[in-house]
Amino acid sequence: MNKFYLFFALLIVLSGGALFHFQYVGNSVDANVNSRQESPGFNSLFDEIKKITAEASKPPVLPDTESKVPVVMYHYVRIVDKVKDPLGYDLSINPTDFEKQMKYLKDQGYTTIHLEDLLDKKVPKKAIVLSFDDGLEDFYTTALPILQKYGFTASDAVITGMIGQHEHMTNDQIRECIKAGIEITSHTVTHFDMSKLTKEQLHKQLAESKSYLEKTFGIKVDGFIYPSGRYNDLAVQTVKDEGYKIAATTKYGEADLAKDNILLLPRVRIDNRDSYNGFVKKLERVEESKK
Numbered sequence: 001m002n003k004f005y006l007f008f009a010l011l012i013v014l015s016g017g018a019l020f021h022f023q024y025v026g027n028s029v030d031a032n033v034n035s036r037q038e039s040p041g042f043n044s045l046f047d048e049i050k051k052i053t054a055e056a057s058k059p060p061v062l063p064d065t066e067s068k069v070p071v072v073m074y075h076y077v078r079i080v081d082k083v084k085d086p087l088g089y090d091l092s093i094n095p096t097d098f099e100k101q102m103k104y105l106k107d108q109g110y111t112t113i114h115l116e117d118l119l120d121k122k123v124p125k126k127a128i129v130l131s132f133d134d135g136l137e138d139f140y141t142t143a144l145p146i147l148q149k150y151g152f153t154a155s156d157a158v159i160t161g162m163i164g165q166h167e168h169m170t171n172d173q174i175r176e177c178i179k180a181g182i183e184i185t186s187h188t189v190t191h192f193d194m195s196k197l198t199k200e201q202l203h204k205q206l207a208e209s210k211s212y213l214e215k216t217f218g219i220k221v222d223g224f225i226y227p228s229g230r231y232n233d234l235a236v237q238t239v240k241d242e243g244y245k246i247a248a249t250t251k252y253g254e255a256d257l258a259k260d261n262i263l264l265l266p267r268v269r270i271d272n273r274d275s276y277n278g279f280v281k282k283l284e285r286v287e288e289s290k291k
């Protein structure tokens with residue numbers, strides 16, 4: 001039906017063109033311009049065709065996209081004794097619970113995407129970013145095999161000054177993660193509180209970590225995660241100045257790409273305190289917020 005309409009419009013343009021040519025030959029250029037201005041019929045048809053052409057060149061509106069997306073925040077995926085290490089317990093998710101959560105996402109039809117995919121401002125329906133902070137070794141040894149079992153990807157924020165040190169991934173492990181399709185973002189060099197740094201210190205933390213990751217692994221690093229979620233105006237401005245395109249905090253909530261500052265995206269924290277039911281409830285609340 002659309003094709004027929006376009007064909008019909010084309011036919012009118014061609015016959016209009018022929019008329020135009022006839023007038024041009026018969027009159028001076030000025031007279032011809034005048035005749036066009038005086039003829040409302042010709043003008044409106046001309047406008048209509050311009051409109052049709054403009055409509056046809058617009059990108060198609062995809063009905064299966066949305067602007068709200070949960071960016072889940074994990075740290076350790078390990079077994080921790082709650083009594084002996086309460087702080088560590090709150091920063092961890094038990095591997096069994098983590099696997100149950102991934103199975104839930106699979107069963108519910110979620111698609112895992114990267115932080116940088118949010119730059120499009122539209123994501124597929126039921127998209128989710130699984131973000132892990134600190135470049136911890138158990139991401140490689142424990143989380144990655146589970147993610148791969150469910151065909152999922154994730155994003156890991158690496159502290160470049162901690163690579164290969166206690167509980168943190170080595171360069172080789174990070175390389176394996178990248179080969180497996182994991183997104184690597186920067187989490188500074190030393191995990192300092194960014195709200196307390198000078199412009200020069202911020203520059204060092206942001207530029208050095210970015211260039212280290214890019215040079216060592218041959219990747220482009222557009223994403224940044226604020227250590228402990230701390231920042232001020234100067235920190236956000238420097239993140240931007242150093243060439244990062246997207247950044248996330250620890251502020252709680254789903255990201256709304258239509259409204260949120262792309263350099264201050266909130267996240268949905270998940271740890272042992274949520275267990276399986278808490279995880280489900282938090283995601284159900286995000287789905288509810290989309291209605």
Ligand SMILES: [Zn+2]
Binds near residue numbers: 191226
């Ligand atoms: Zn951190």
